[in-house]
Amino acid sequence: MPDTMSFLHDLGWSDLPPLAQIRVKMSLLDLIAIAAGAQDTQLTRIIADHAVAQFGGPHPMVFDARTASHAGVALALGMRIDSLDGHDGFNPSKGHIGCSLFPAALTLAQVRGASGAEFLATLAMGYEVGARAAIAQHASAPDYHTSGSWGAVAAAAASARQLQLSGAQTRHALGIAEYHGPRSQMMRCIDHPTMVKDGSGWGAMTGVSAAFLAQAGFTGAPALIVEDAPDVWADLGQRWYVTEQYFKPYPVCRWAQAPIEAALALRRAHGFAPGDIASVEIESFHACIRLATANPEATDEAQYSTSFPVALALLHGDIRPEHLSDAAITDPAAQHLSGLISMREHDHANAAFPLTRLARVTITLFSGQRLTSDWHEPRWDYTAPPSPDEISAKFRAYAGPVLGPARTRAIKDCVDDLEHRDLAELGALLFAPV
Template identity: 65%
Template sequence: MTPLELIHGLHWSDLPPPVQARAELVLLDLIGIAAGGHGTRLSHIIRDHAAEMFGGSAPMLFDHRRASPPGVALAGGMMIDSLDGHDGYNPSKGHIGCALFPAALTLAHRTGAPGAAFLATLVMGYEFGARAAEALHGTAADFHTSGSWGAVTAAAAAARLLKLDRETTRHALGIAEYHGPRSQMMRCIDHPTMVKDGSGWGSMAGVSAALLSQKGFTGAPAVTVEDAPEHWADLGDRWAILEQYFKPYPVCRWAHAPVEAVLALRRAHDLGPDQVERIEIETFHEAVRLAVKEPKLSDEAQYSTSYPAALAMVHGGIRAEHLADDALTDPEVMRLSRSMVLRESDFANAEFPLRRFARVTLVLRGGRDVHSGWVTPRWDHTDPPSSEELRAKYHDLADPVLGRSRADAIEDALSTLPKTGLAPLTDQLFAPIS
């Protein structure tokens, strides 16, 4: 199967039952993260920007205002990215769904796509996006944000929903690759701000590329699609959507292994934060650099290793409300974050990015230390969460924002989407949050 055959030839009825079931769950998870991120400063700013600067008639996610499809994709992608709890793909060191979902949603609504066609587009996007990410990282030296290959993935989804012919689709992919945000991920790791992982910009660029190609704008080829065949050879034989990890905590995945190690020691030794003098972490290079010890804003707290580990020690977990801008002043969390020691490990470096290892020492008051072994994050694709666990995560995020009845209505609409169509879902997603 070629990339173009995947884009235009994949049908819902062709998909194995586990892939169909996973499509519903990744979509539910993304919607929960969007609801949880709706109230962030980043989300307010980007939705205002889309409404003011991207005039159009397309409805925005969880907002009463409208914008153009590229503006809607930008706002939706950035809303999801504003709470770093969405699924990801270890080989790419990034995320597929964040850019894909808002692009597919706005154009499925625009074109009146059936529910099954929308879900098949989502699956296609995960398969396409996984290979596009691997192709980019395999052919370019710099570590680019998810928005870079997310732009090409969003263009693929848009081209499918717009029913572009194959040559026009080639141009859409090329335009998206050329104009997509090849932003430097480690710059945001070193200086966490609202630019995040570039996913919203990638979604916007991908939708724009498809709409431009539809008008005759040229841009082919996309070199990561056409000149890196080794990364596309397993299309149709392997389902990358089943290889996504999920996040139990809304912080950068690189912080999850230290968090799990802290929680395991906390439980095993029945410890409270007042008993801990400091936390020491060994992990891989990138996670050591992800160490904003005194975050002032939510984006800095999410892109940190030390602050989430301190939150875990104090609260026994990490919830979205712990990361709100006005919640970053807990003196005990700040004490443990400031005093944290992070060290780089050759072992953890060698395993990254396919596995993310950390081990933790809690230096206790009174002179005793307790140590974890090497720990990896929960909910990796090799040991995924159950459907019940993901649904509980969704409700933890969505219920306080949407209300239980509306959150239930979204869940019900997803369960019948292949049969009932998009309207029951979009009626909920395009209504404002009061």
């Protein structure tokens, strides 16, 4: 694996094309936005307490006054981000690279004293590794596993780079991470939404642990999804998958976002009120229909639903983190409207999935009028991405209420100019309590 090892350890920030550099920074800012917005979720509290109690150590935790081990820091941050489902993702993986990668890279790079440019290059490398690991795993495994499974390999690659492991040690780190990565069944959490979510925190923790084990002489090579899938890895350093990540305008499962756009298009075009709606029918792909929790009792259920976010969108014209708190989801108007929604599969949408997520919505009003949308895709796909200004606005909307305007502005300025700064400047803003 000489070319892969060279890419993992030697990729520099200046080696990236300009668009890839822009997207790395957008993803970084977006991940921080979600971490801030998730401050008050029950999952965030539980996993942070767990990291301190069971993964104790001297290293700072994000937006927390306490400390944990590197593995504990990565676990807590990965699960924290996962607790508010608004972070970037990758269509072919049916999952998210950054949620496992960023926590692993951040905790080790901060302690190493890495430059901002080195940290950004590590993230860029990790997105490329994670994308290919995901594609290879999906092609070789019959079950649909969570992002943490292949995300563990990306986290191990970032950790190996920050620990400056040898090529042989890195090879073992990737193998250990692949072997011990959480091969958790994603559709189980879709059918029964709970706090286990997308396994990303466990992937981050596994990747960090794998690198330290390899450094100590623990063996685990090969990583089959790296070494036994040469066609997937042949374009490493040529095709930049970091430019093919989508972003989320709403903090709910990506599968629910095409129906949201279809419903909002009808709301804008016809101007009806929520009380005018007699019924709503959603046509989409199989996995979207499996998000079947109509009347959630907790935020995790609300985020892994199709009907409830559509109801929120029809009520508010938008979906924001405050609409998804455990207290807010008891809103009788949202619960009632969600109960009016039915869903069915459509062959057209199934054929397009997972590279394209399609949905069509029909709303019947009490007047008897039937309104049917066109087929819609989620907003902010990589083929029609948000601008940096739009991601900045999202960052302010999510982080501002939690961190305050001064700290929010300082983080944004630091990320914008991070290649010319030390990572410690950003770390001082992230590794401090709220």
